[in-house]
Amino acid sequence: MKLISCVGVTIGYDGQRAVNNVSFDLEQGDYLCVVGENGSGKSTLVKGLLGLIKPQEGSITFDGIAPNEIGYLPQQTVIQRDFPASVTEVVISGCLNRRGLLPFYSRLEKARAADKMKQLNITDIKKKSYRDLSGGQQQRVLLARALCATEKLLLLDEPVSGLDPVMTADLYQLVAKLNQTQGITVMMVSHDLESAIKYGNKILHMKTATAFFGSTEDYLKTEMCQRMMGVQKHD
Amino acid sequence: MIELLTELMSYAFVVRALIVGVLVSLCAALLGVSLVLKRYSMIGDGLSHVGFGALALAMALNLSPLEVAIPVVAVAAFVLLRISENSRIKGDAAIALISSSSLAIGVIIISYTSGMNADTSNYMFGSILAMSESDVFLSVGVSVVVILLYVLFYNKIFAVTFDESFTRATGTNASRYNTLIALLTAMTIVVGMRMMGALLISSLIIFPALTSMRLFKTFKQVVISSAILSVICFVAGIVVSFIFSFPTGASVVVINLLTFTLFSTISLFKKKI
Numbered sequence A: 001m002k003l004i005s006c007v008g009v010t011i012g013y014d015g016q017r018a019v020n021n022v023s024f025d026l027e028q029g030d031y032l033c034v035v036g037e038n039g040s041g042k043s044t045l046v047k048g049l050l051g052l053i054k055p056q057e058g059s060i061t062f063d064g065i066a067p068n069e070i071g072y073l074p075q076q077t078v079i080q081r082d083f084p085a086s087v088t089e090v091v092i093s094g095c096l097n098r099r100g101l102l103p104f105y106s107r108l109e110k111a112r113a114a115d116k117m118k119q120l121n122i123t124d125i126k127k128k129s130y131r132d133l134s135g136g137q138q139q140r141v142l143l144a145r146a147l148c149a150t151e152k153l154l155l156l157d158e159p160v161s162g163l164d165p166v167m168t169a170d171l172y173q174l175v176a177k178l179n180q181t182q183g184i185t186v187m188m189v190s191h192d193l194e195s196a197i198k199y200g201n202k203i204l205h206m207k208t209a210t211a212f213f214g215s216t217e218d219y220l221k222t223e224m225c226q227r228m229m230g231v232q233k234h235d
Numbered sequence B: 001m002i003e004l005l006t007e008l009m010s011y012a013f014v015v016r017a018l019i020v021g022v023l024v025s026l027c028a029a030l031l032g033v034s035l036v037l038k039r040y041s042m043i044g045d046g047l048s049h050v051g052f053g054a055l056a057l058a059m060a061l062n063l064s065p066l067e068v069a070i071p072v073v074a075v076a077a078f079v080l081l082r083i084s085e086n087s088r089i090k091g092d093a094a095i096a097l098i099s100s101s102s103l104a105i106g107v108i109i110i111s112y113t114s115g116m117n118a119d120t121s122n123y124m125f126g127s128i129l130a131m132s133e134s135d136v137f138l139s140v141g142v143s144v145v146v147i148l149l150y151v152l153f154y155n156k157i158f159a160v161t162f163d164e165s166f167t168r169a170t171g172t173n174a175s176r177y178n179t180l181i182a183l184l185t186a187m188t189i190v191v192g193m194r195m196m197g198a199l200l201i202s203s204l205i206i207f208p209a210l211t212s213m214r215l216f217k218t219f220k221q222v223v224i225s226s227a228i229l230s231v232i233c234f235v236a237g238i239v240v241s242f243i244f245s246f247p248t249g250a251s252v253v254v255i256n257l258l259t260f261t262l263f264s265t266i267s268l269f270k271k272k273i
């Protein structure tokens, strides 16, 4: 079943096209990795899917998922360093889309937040202040918040940037597990081609336009992929 | 101390000032937490200066001050918010321009109509005598609205303040809550301005939040602490201004400054340990 289909999506800033005529489908259960150079429009595409920026052309259709049911992990969270908020406060704020106009969280949402914190192993730091956590812990907290917001689809924009190798492997494992055991569809923007190939079943290679979209196996056969792999091996 | 308080309470104008002041301090502190964390502190400052211009205009035209100031400041709140949200046109500089221009225009209007006099100084630095009975009713009304909306939308305000993109992505209309915060701030400022002074009122918004953030680490704690601190500092400021016959607004600000220093020192010591 197609959760999201994008047809000819074009998004720009002040006349400059950042995403040009991109089409792809996201099927239920997919683990889609979006790769591409800096500035190739990956984050812009993500923002388009989330409805944060309106596409100028093309259409994005949702099926079996409401646009507000996407669990989003931003590339850079522009949260100030000194923001006072406990881990629990941050995680439960992901439940806001279940409340509609109702003002307070019920026992149901509190239990949901507690459950997600347990899943991500952050229960013992739930009373800590978000600003005092390490980068890896912060990322887990934001992932828990994203999980509170969705049952179906996680949209992660470079979730491992700034994490050490152990934390990175950890986070990849975690996301893979969510994808396999809970059937949560994953769309992940990543610069780490090796992990993209290892975990993803589909690849979208962005170059403002779509340079490649298809299964990981087919992607491995392309010259573009081999060249990218070569580049990554060298550095 | 008790004697002093009973003496204070025997003056009707002091009682009025206390009621209005406590309510305004409470509202300003609640809104201040979001404004400070969203880096919108300048909006409070800008609004109070626009309010000064509006008061001067009302006086020149012989209109009721609040009837002019409330709509003007509310419109200004919209404009300033749009400017701040749109970072490309140097938000802080634009706000500084608007606020000093309003101040300048206000001063010219006043000096043209009545000459620079005690009124001007009262508008700029506040006067405890300024509160009439209708102000008390208005401030009670405004505060009830502010506190009720704040409590009802508390979780949404937290989410919008913490991470606007995420909140928008999950279907909350963030601009609506930004506008709500700006409008409530406008109302609070208009009501408190004549007592605290156009130049000093924004400190009621900024100080309690900044002070609380020195020591407290969760949003809820900061909100509660700001509300309590703000009220305590206001009452202490009134008492001090009465004992030493200092200007009210300035006394409240200085007490806030002292509390801020105290909290900063404690937090420094806590870090050292």
Ligand SMILES: Nc1ncnc2c1ncn2[C@@H]1O[C@H](COP(=O)(O)OP(=O)(O)OP(=O)(O)O)[C@@H](O)[C@H]1O
Residues within 6 Å of the ligand: A013, A018, A036, A037, A038, A039, A040, A041, A042, A043, A044, A045, A075
């Ligand atoms: N807010 C903005 N205003 C104007 N132009 C923007 C804005 N955000 C991005 N752009 C431009 O759009 C293009 C695509 O940016 P985008 O952030 O989508 O790239 P990206 O693929 O996510 O890059 P990275 O790998 O560095 O995260 C870039 O050329 C960038 O300069």
Ligand SMILES: [Mg+2]
Residues within 6 Å of the ligand: A042, A043, A044, A075, A157
């Ligand atoms: Mg990006």
